[in-house]
Amino acid sequence: MSWQEQIGAACDLDALESIRVELFGKKGYFPAQFAKMKSIPNEEKKAFADGLNKEKAELEAAFEAKKTALEGAALAAEIDKERVDLSLFSHLEPAGAIHPISHTMNEMIEYFTSMNFSLQTGPLVEDDFHNFEALNLPQHHPAREMQDTFYFKDEKLMRTHTSPVQIRYMKAMKPPFRMIAPGAVFRRDYDMTHTPMFHQIEGLVVDEAHKVSFANLKYILEHFLTHFFGDVKVRFRPSFFPFTEPSSEVDISCVFCGGDGCRVCKQTGWIEVLGCGMVDPNVFKAVGYENVSGYAFGMGIERFAMLKHRISDLRAMYEGDLDLLEQFK
Numbered sequence: 001m002s003w004q005e006q007i008g009a010a011c012d013l014d015a016l017e018s019i020r021v022e023l024f025g026k027k028g029y030f031p032a033q034f035a036k037m038k039s040i041p042n043e044e045k046k047a048f049a050d051g052l053n054k055e056k057a058e059l060e061a062a063f064e065a066k067k068t069a070l071e072g073a074a075l076a077a078e079i080d081k082e083r084v085d086l087s088l089f090s091h092l093e094p095a096g097a098i099h100p101i102s103h104t105m106n107e108m109i110e111y112f113t114s115m116n117f118s119l120q121t122g123p124l125v126e127d128d129f130h131n132f133e134a135l136n137l138p139q140h141h142p143a144r145e146m147q148d149t150f151y152f153k154d155e156k157l158m159r160t161h162t163s164p165v166q167i168r169y170m171k172a173m174k175p176p177f178r179m180i181a182p183g184a185v186f187r188r189d190y191d192m193t194h195t196p197m198f199h200q201i202e203g204l205v206v207d208e209a210h211k212v213s214f215a216n217l218k219y220i221l222e223h224f225l226t227h228f229f230g231d232v233k234v235r236f237r238p239s240f241f242p243f244t245e246p247s248s249e250v251d252i253s254c255v256f257c258g259g260d261g262c263r264v265c266k267q268t269g270w271i272e273v274l275g276c277g278m279v280d281p282n283v284f285k286a287v288g289y290e291n292v293s294g295y296a297f298g299m300g301i302e303r304f305a306m307l308k309h310r311i312s313d314l315r316a317m318y319e320g321d322l323d324l325l326e327q328f329k
């Protein structure tokens, strides 16, 4: 192969560099050729040198051209290798989802805030006064047994319901107002439908005497329940709570059997969903309110979530089982 052909055939810059050394390097072709000058007769020297210089100039030009071409190709290959295809999906991180309990709570909050209820919170660690005493549950009152309380050594306790937020709010504010207080509550309970920590939403409306009636309470709860569950029947049953008088428990027609009777509703066709009533005068007295009227209600968020999503074992909600939670995306 001629030198020109060799340069032309060089497949990369390394190969071209070896050819350069062979041609122009100290021990290469051209130094060797120029060394021959010494032994050439004087009259031939010029022709020989001219021929050699011409050849050298041609090969240098071929070398530079080839080098430029190979460098261009190497750069193009490099760019091609590093190219980012923005239309390709990268490795996708699994997307999270709102927990069904939070989702249900948000939905309930949304309804009541849209009805002009303000959103309130209170401490999870409560004292006897707010959790019981001020709610007309004096010491040794048998109704305290209804709520299996977690006590601390120092008389503090984990709130057993969201009703203490009623007391804190009334002590801090003046009526008229309407508020809800969602949050975690704690009871010593653990089975298919009870966990030691669960959530409630408290509702409280207070205005001047005679302005707030049981009819108002009935209206808002019926409206809320049909908004939340769709086409269900709502029934108010007389009941007892120390902090309301009169008191009522509210049932909806069973969402599983439509009211015909099934295992879930224990063949009654009804499912209890909340407690409510007119605020007991003793509660108003405990917070220093006079000449007012009001209603209150409290509902378990887990119960609403279970009924809406047909979850039969509440405990599963708190085990963090991703396969289960995935279904609520």
Ligand code: PHE
Pocket (backbone or CB within 6 Å): 160, 161, 162, 163, 202, 241, 244, 275, 276, 277, 296, 297, 298, 299
């Ligand atoms: N605090 C009650 C409970 O936990 C619910 C309730 C709230 C009932 C407000 C009446 C009025 O069971």
